Amino acid sequence: MWCNSTSITLSFLQTTTHHSQLSNGVGRNSVQIVPLRRLTLEAAATTRREDRTARHIRIRKKVEGTPERPRLCVFRSNKHIYAQVIDDTKMHTLASASTMQKPISEEFDYSSGPTIDVAKRVGEAIAKACLEKGIEKVAFDRGGYPYHGRIEALADAAREHGLQF
Structure with missing residues (x-):
């Protein structure tokens, strides 16, 4: 989370699972975390x-x-x-x-x-x-x-x- 006096940015993360087969026939699962989307909220700053x-x-x-x-x-x-x-x-x-x-x-x-x-x-x-x-x-x-x-x-x-x- 990143914060400024007038805006806040939130990044949501998504977990994805990849299944791959090695050459010896053994399966391997890998977990990858990738950003799903970025949400920015703007607050009205008043003087x-x-x-x-x-x-x-x-x-x-x-x-x-x-x-x-x-x-x-x-x-x-x-x-x-x-x-x-x-x-x-x-x-x-x-x-x-x-x-x-x-x-x-x-x-x-x-x-x-x-x-x-x-x-x-x-x-x-x-x-x-x-x-x-x-x-x-x-x-x-x-x-x-x-x-x-x-x-x-x-x-x-x-x-x-x-x-x-």
């Missing part, structure tokens, strides 16, 4: 991004933004973190905040990527933008990411500044 996308699709089947309770959607990259409040019935973004906005990007030096402090600031900004537009209740969509670290910090900061979810 962490594909796993996250699959989780996000599963979550989106349950979490839906309505005009009364829009969806707070979070996206995290290696350089930035984004938050949007979306009304899914109209497919319309009601408010947004990210680390690319000038007030947040000038406030922090995050050359090594966004930190928990930066995520908290984005949470504050999205809560402030929602409250200015009269949105108090949202449905939190973590985007397939674990509720930990930057995602948790953004959610906690948004709650502390008046959003309910």
